[in-house]
Amino acid sequence: MRNIEVRRFCTLITEATHRTPTTKPFLPIPHRTLPEPRGQDLDFITVAHSHVVNSHWEKLHPLCPVLTPFRLKHLFLNLQNDHVLSLKLSQWLLQHHPSTHTLETLSFLLHTLATHRQFKTIQTILTKILSSHPPHTLFDSLLHSYPICNASPLVFDALFKTLAHASKFRSATLTYTLMKQHGFSLTVESCNAFLSSLLRLRRADIALSFYREMRRSYVSPNVYTLNMVIRAHCMLGGVQKGFEIFQKMGDMGLSPNVVSFNTLISGYCNKGLFGLALKVKSLMGGHGVQANVVTFNTLINGFCKERKLHEANRVFNEMKVANVTPNVVTYNTLLHGYGQVGDSEMGGKVYEEMVRNGVKADILTYNALILGLCKDGKTKKAAGFVKELDKENLVPNASTFSALITGQCVRNNSERAFLIYRSMVRSGCNPNEHTFQMLISAFCKNEDFDGAVQVLRDMLGRLMRPDSSTLSELYHGLHRCGKNQLALALCSEIEARRLLPDGFDKEKLFIVPPENETSS
The missing domain is CATH 1.25.40.10 (Tetratricopeptide repeat domain)
Structure with a gap:
């Protein structure tokens, strides 16, 4: 199992999409047993269990020096039906005798919590464990204790989801690969968490690859999944592909919600396709969905970006007519x-x-x-x-x-x-660059070239590249003032910093523009 090559997470996902789930048999789950306690071990577990059940925590202190991992595992097994008490015991030990807890004993606790679907608590514990243990080690520990605890496979799903929320994509992908090899599947909620984290970091291409893997693994998407798939297509410029996903929702037994429409509207607005954006908005009523403040804000923002203020104001008025505040x-x-x-x-x-x-x-x-x-x-x-x-x-x-x-x-x-x-x-x-260029241009217009040079040097000190037109304006001004040597020195300084703008021809620095020749 450790021979799996850890490659870039996107490669792992992409390759997974080309494998058929049934091409390889599942790896067997390691068959581990925990011997029954006898003699002193049995007596210890019986007494400790009684103290825990009766909340006699102070009586546990003298027992902790001989609380071995073997005894603690059996204690957790005896408390399997009471996840609240199991968690209290774990928290008490971590506070007063942290050395008694091991990765294996924590795995027993996690299995109990997973059986009782305490996923928020599981995620908190997993996050702490992952700060000091690599994911594959934790996975192995959970896998080996899985049959002993007669546990729920959702604990592995919780591990994947925790890694997804933390944006640890490589670890999440490796965990998914290990899960798949042993026959464990992901829930749609965990898949959505992974997709959401990918989109938050603008990895839309990887998100779409993972979605294809979801479908091949027979994980049924929900409306939140498809909304993220639509968003991924829009981020990559494929709004039409996003619209095709939108159209397939009904065939998949899903109804688009306001986010589905808003995502498409945003995608069309970003491409300047306002007619199509408005057409999507017009479809909302037919699906029983009402436009909300985000719908109108998206359209207004799209029009404003293109300086179509009349259209933006029309949408603003329509918004108020629709009683959207x-x-x-x-x-x-x-x-x-x-x-x-x-x-x-x-x-x-x-x-x-x-x-x-x-x-x-x-x-x-x-x-x-x-x-x-x-x-x-x-x-x-x-x-x-x-x-x-x-x-x-x-x-x-x-x-x-x-x-x-x-x-x-x-x-x-x-x-x-x-x-x-x-x-x-x-x-x-x-x-920013725009502020510097405004200042340089203003100084040049007032023929204060010393001020312009000072601002340019401040700009270069911040490793910002001036644009070609601003630089040309300054250099022609310096030439008119007879400051050719300063212009050449500046040019050398900019070249040395590798900040010379594209399209700037230093060979034509001192060619006086035609309008200046006429005026002279």
């Missing part, structure tokens, strides 16, 4: 959409409605408002909202500072923008 995400999405296009007037109206409806603003709300005002050049009004942050116990973040810098750059006030940038850095917020 907008939440902070709804308002923030609209505010961000209007902020991106610099429509501070509409942004203000949305914010006023938000306040009227008692929806509490968060930092994203204020950032969107500030950005809209700054893009509109209304920096004083934006500063007013910054002051409100203190009143609401909200802390400005990188997006807040970036919006304020945008406002000053729109007004060609590069010095003020630079002061805000300095304040941003002092506050521990990290500027």
